[in-house]
Amino acid sequence: MLVLWCPDWPVVAAGVAAGLPAHLPAAVFAANRVVACSAIARAAGVRRDMRRREAQSRCPELAVFGEDQDRDARLFEPIVEAVEELVVGVEAVRPGVVAVPVSGASGYFGGEHRLVELLVDHVSGETGVECQIGVADGLFAATLAAHRSVLVEEGAAARFLAPLSVTELDQPDTGRAELVDLLRRLGLRTLGSFAALSERDVAGRFGSEGVLAHRLANGQDERPPHRRRPPPELFVTKTFDPPLERVDVAAFMGKTLAGRFHSGLSSRGLACTRLGIYATTERGEELSRIWRCAEPLTPEGIADRVRWQFEGWLRAGDGRRPTAGVSELRLEPEETVEGAALQLGLWQGGDGGEHTPEADRAARALVHVQGLLGPDSVFTAVPEGGRGPAERVRLVPWGDQRMPSDGHDASWPEQLPGLSPATVFEEPVPAFVTDAEGTEVSVTDRYALTGPPHQVSIEGGAARRVLAWAGPWPVLARWWAPEGRPTTGRVQVVLEGMSGAQSEVALLLNWQAKRSPLWTVEGMYD
Incomplete structure (x- = not known):
């Protein structure tokens, strides 16, 4: 996971909204206590949770702002959009923090270090805001890595977290202040000492909240990132009278609808990577299929999937074919990326990861087979952990992310030595x-x-x-x-x-x- 963090974002946002020069000290207050302050204010002795009177006594020229989360979120949106121009799958964790999966982007841009350099330069150049980036396994570890501008090696998150203070568990909006205070009073002052406890003991003493914090301290994560969903006005719907009962007619109509659908996305600078095709028959039957795409779809690619899907629906065998023609068709962008950021995760051709005609033809052929036989009809293999040769490979449907399972390269007891049979x-x-x-x-x-x-x-x-x-x-x-x-x-x-x-x-x-x-x-x- 890659996390981009804008230090002191509430103060930065407040200063931008008020037109305050960046070289003047400033702080944001809630209930007369400091919730965020600029680096210049900290140099003058201002600290978080300090009372307003004491903060102003230490720094008389301190600019005072009130807390405003709506302002922080509104002004943070251009930064999120700047990140999306380079990297897909962005999640705005909170104002000031953006997270993205790093695997596809690092391969596309030539490594994590190169990706970090490009992101810092691009965000700073587009928005004028300073940022720091960290990479680690999981959102929690990556956030702390961003605070320190560190790139943690894969699998080393627990080792990175171990010496850090247990107070790091009390991130904004987590409500773990009481738990952290209790851990400190029990003598557990580092994340490593807390992680060394057994999960059984943590559950018995601290409950579910403690178990979640214990997972974070061990370098694990509570959930994957949520990609930003497209707005509903990007959906395209068309009704048919008479209903569609022939594949060639459906293909012609689908081509027109695909052009409208793609134009709507392109007008917003978006491209579709997961396409939802939904149909309703004249008798009210509901048909649906989600197409997982290895790359952003072109109008021709959308039209192909609509045609192939109708071939699968209208030419299915007895008992699986709809009992009436399709009266309504709806295309939904289940997941979108920036149209300029074509990050290919499969079959990258050439030294620069560009398309090749052979890769395009092969990908279209595989997707065509999926249209005829279903999304679980075409698989590619990824490494898996196991003892026997049959257990060491896992089949993934074409278009899904090809990520090996955790521990696939571990030393399995009784594992067959040497290479596996072909x-x-x-x-x-x-x-x-x-x-x-x-x-x-x-x-x-x-x-x-x-x-x-x-x-x-x-x-x-x-x-x-x-x-x-x-x-x-x-x-x-x-x-x-x-x-x-x-x-x-x-x-x-x-x-x-x-x-x-x-x-x-x-x-x-x-x-x-x-x-x-x-x-x-x-x-x-x-």
Whole structure:
């Protein structure tokens, strides 16, 4: 997460609204106490929560402003818009703080450091406001990193937070003052000391509020960012009389509607990345589909998705096809980005991340398949944590964010060493493994082979000699069962080529007790 923070924003906003020069000391008060002050005022001794009389006695020339959250939010909007011109998925956390996911933007601009430099220069140049940026895992850690202008490495948020004061938990609008005071009185003065407590103990002593604060202290986050939703006037609706019952007619109407839809977004400098297609039939049936787009949609891309969606609706099989023609069609921009900020998360072509004709054609073909078969018909693979080769890959629908799960690259116990097989069979293939005497090889209770593998015969094929082998690697299965011991093991073997074939074959074999056959082929190496 990347957080852009404007220091002393209430004072900055108040000074801008009043036309106060930036070099004069100023402070914002609520109930006669300082809620924010400028750096010049702090140099004169003004501090947060200080009474107004004491603040003015320390700095007689202090400009006094009242708290006005509406003013702060209104004047902060140009800064949010300036961030959106470079980075998509912006969330205004509160006036003075903006958060965005950093993964796609950092890849597009050539790294986190380059992204930070561009954002600081762009925001300062467009708005004239000074800002600081921090990057860390989670909104809380990234906010504290922004206060210190630090870029925290991925996975190091807990280590970054550990030495910081527990008072950092009392961020604006959180209401954690009492909890922080209690933690300090109990001797827990740093976030690290609080994070070291077990979650069970925290829940029993501090309740749900304490558990949430404990998660933050551990570098975790309470929620993902919320992207800004488009205003309702960007929706486009059209009714049809007579209703649409043919795909070619629907495609023609959809092309016209797509042009109106895209023009409405373009007039506001926006482009659509998640498109909602909603239809109502003559008999009141409701049809809907959300299209996840790997890149902002053009008018042709919108029209294509409308046509493909109608192909999926009107040409569906019996029982799934609508019982009447479509009488109303509505297009909604479920998520938008700045039209000038085309950040590609998949299949970036060229050194600069530009489009290539091959990538465009492939993407359009995949989306076309989704239109015919549904959004869960096309998948791409992302790394996943696990022990076996089949567990180490997760399939993600085309267009969704391809982010590996946390801990996917961790050292899993009993993980198969080396590279995973190139081919993993959905249904394991039966095999028969024998030693030099022709006796079937098994695995002992201590996970040693009863004999060196000499031949392997796969179902439907001739026996092939084993040239090399490694293993077995035990897999702890049903460890909670009364027998309390592993029941599965894996062995890697290299077999000689078949008659007339020169290439050798490397296989991953799986042995399991009380199964017939004992051996199966789990995967094959290239």
